[in-house]
Amino acid sequence: MNGGGRKDPPGAADASLVSLQDLRSKLQEFARVRDWDQFHSPRNLLLALVGEVGELSEIFQWKGEVQRGLPDWNEAEKEHLGEELSDVLLYLVRLADVCGVDLGQAALSKLKKNAVKYPVEKCKSQSTNAQ
Numbered sequence: 001m002n003g004g005g006r007k008d009p010p011g012a013a014d015a016s017l018v019s020l021q022d023l024r025s026k027l028q029e030f031a032r033v034r035d036w037d038q039f040h041s042p043r044n045l046l047l048a049l050v051g052e053v054g055e056l057s058e059i060f061q062w063k064g065e066v067q068r069g070l071p072d073w074n075e076a077e078k079e080h081l082g083e084e085l086s087d088v089l090l091y092l093v094r095l096a097d098v099c100g101v102d103l104g105q106a107a108l109s110k111l112k113k114n115a116v117k118y119p120v121e122k123c124k125s126q127s128t129n130a131q
């Protein structure tokens, strides 16, 4: 089940509980069974990631400003967006894995650094986030 009360298909992971570790393991298995590990070098994965960022950008290209929550988009457009966001995430997780970077740990450390760099009292209610 997910947060909205919908039932996941049998055997599907609970999407609301998915972890970077789960994704990392699934991607390892995906590459292993296809004998694609040989192609998943850091450089190839980085290029694939950049390509998917390009595909993600194409969705927004020429649309002008888009409102948060995408109220004017239809379901097919939202589904497409979810797919491209997922491709970016999956290549990012895989890239971190083959580079030996613990992405969850690295992201938590970076959040801490960000909080020190941008203290609430200095940043709150400013009209710009430029420092």
Ligand SMILES: Nc1ccn([C@H]2C[C@H](O)[C@@H](COP(=O)(O)OP(=O)(O)OP(=O)(O)O)O2)c(=O)n1
Pocket: 030, 036, 039, 055, 086, 087, 090, 091
């Ligand atoms: N060597 C590969 C090829 C694909 N994938 C996985 C990761 C991505 O989630 C997805 C990318 O697949 P495609 O290259 O087919 O890209 P799209 O799904 O975006 O298809 P298209 O470019 O036709 O829109 O498949 C992978 O792990 N390793």
